[in-house]
Amino acid sequence: MLFRVIVSPQNIQKVRLDPVPDSVDGLKLELKSKLQLKDSFDLQYEDEDFRDFCNLTCLADLPKDKVTLKVLFTCPDTLSDSSLDTTILGESSSPSTSSPSIHSELSAARSQPWPTTFPIPVFTYDVELRLRQGNEAFRKDGTLLSIPRDIKIEILEKLAENIYSYKAYPGNEEIESVAAALIEKHPCLKEPSSTSGWYGWKISLKFKMGNYRQKLRDAGCQELKVNSERRGLGETRGKGNKVKKPRRCETNFLPDLPQGKDRESLEKEREQMAVEMMKRTPDITFVDAAMSSTYSLRRQEVVDEEPPVSQMKIRWPAIFTERQISKEFTRLVSKDLSKSFLEGLDGHLSKLIQLFRSKRYEDIPEMTSILESLDKNILTA
Structure with a gap:
């Protein structure tokens, strides 16, 4: 049977299953494997009678030959070991029996690397209405949309916000991928004088990202503020003119402290974690939560102070274990270390x-x- 699977508006795939699983759960497992879906989801099918999507509860409801399915992702009930979502542990005086209240969510953390196809966000209602009408006119007779300045500014600002959720300093190819994705979703925005149709959007996005970074820098964003230091000014006198930017693969280079936390509270968690690591059998759950919660504090030390390895071993003993090396890699680049290594080895x-x-x-x-x-x-x- 041939399936048209709508994972997202930008990701629609054709899947052929022969034979077809005998249950809805079996169908989910097959699609999860073939489409490499990680999160749990429900399925809807396009009903021939109502011409609309209905929840799939029985495979007998599906048409015989060709089926259109829609994937609806659901919130996971439990968190995996590598998850950077919020984990709250019970309060206790002894971390080995019951860990203190630790929020392992990273403030403004990025959990995904740069996507293969950039997802264009949904704009405000009036902008989406104009774009919808413009796309319909373009499909009819190829008419391009004349965009007022305020709408173009709103589109660029929304795109800059989404780009920053993946990278603070996107490269040239990444900016191009965003501009190309915008034109693909909204062909009415093509530029008649451009060969690619999106070159002007690319240039505008570059300038808009610079303005957006300046706005966040003025607001006190640590990740961007670290690059504003100038030689011999104020507290930075004698530090030199080091430019500290994330490498291409890094997604969480220098996150701000988690909301509701300060350096003093995170330092206490670090001390508890260091004491726990002195035990013969440390509490792995507590150490995982503490290392995730204090990631922003640790990155500020590494980037700003550049401490020697000997000092890091004293302050952060857990980071030198195999388990935490893998988890720290995931926090920094949003990828699984062992999987990335094996995939590279296969090449x-x-x-x-x-x-x-x-x-x-x-x-x-x-x-x-x-x-x-x-x-x-x-x-x-």
Whole structure:
């Protein structure tokens, strides 16, 4: 059976299932695997009688050959270990038995890397109304929409806000992807004098991002304020003219302190965590929550003070464990460390096999067995 699956307005996929699962839950598992969906969701199908979407509770309600499904994501009941969502633990004087109230949510934290296709946000009602009418006119006779200055400013400001939710300093290619996604969703905004149709939008977005960063910097955003230091001015005298920006892969370079927290309260949590790590068997749940909650404090130390490794081992002993290295990587770049490593390793597999063969491992039976197994896997793949 052929399925048209609407994951989002910008993500519509065609999926063929043969045979079709015999239950709604089985269908969900198949779609979750094929579309690589991580969060839990419900399904709706396009009903032929009502010409509208209805909740899918029985597979017998589906049409025979072709079906249009809509994915509706639901809030997860529980949080995974790598989640950066809010976790509140019970209060107690002993962290090993019951951890203190720790909010592991990162203030203004980014939980997703830059998307493959940038999701264009929904604008205000009047702007969406004009864009809808403009898109209809464009599909009829190719008429382009003449945009008033106030509407263009509102579109750029909304896009800048969404861009910042992924990156504070997007690169040239990323700005281009946003401009291209805007024109793809709203073709009436194309520029007649531009070959691509979005070059002017790209330039406008670059300037708007600069203005948006300045606005946040004036409001006291630490992530952007750290780059406003000038040589020999006030408290920064003697620090030099270091420009501290996130690298391309970093999503949470220098977040602000969590709402309702200050350096003093986070320092107390750090001290409790350091004491817990001295135990033979530390409370992993407490350490995970404390490390997540104090991430902003730790990043400010690393970026602003640049402490030596010996000092970091004393103040943050948990960061040198395998578990917390992986979690800190997830907090910084919003990716799973082991998965990223294995995917990168797979990309170099063929060259690694050639390297191993050139070293002549005939005298090592284990290596010979591994190479033979890899050859079989490659042939059957």
